[in-house]
Amino acid sequence: MINSKYLTSWNNYEKKLLKNKEFQAEAQKLEASYQLAQSVIKKRLELKLSQTELANRAKPSQSPIARLESPRHKPSINFLEKVATALNAHLQISIT
16 A cells, blocks of 8 residues: 555645756747647546547547647647547637
């Protein structure tokens, strides 16, 4: 059995990581990709779709969907449009 007093929440762990300047810099570089991945995952889960089911709707295999849900992936706009359509969503890209 795992002793929960030794476990930490992701939020607490993230706060600790963000005190490290190198981690902060890397996190900042990945922020846009992270936000994209989170929005795809959120919408997919709202629709109660697995990655495979989303892939069947968007027409790639499951593997590109898994990569899209990883913050290190840099998908094409064409691919994002297919995924947005499969999620009954709109793709909105902005530079602020």
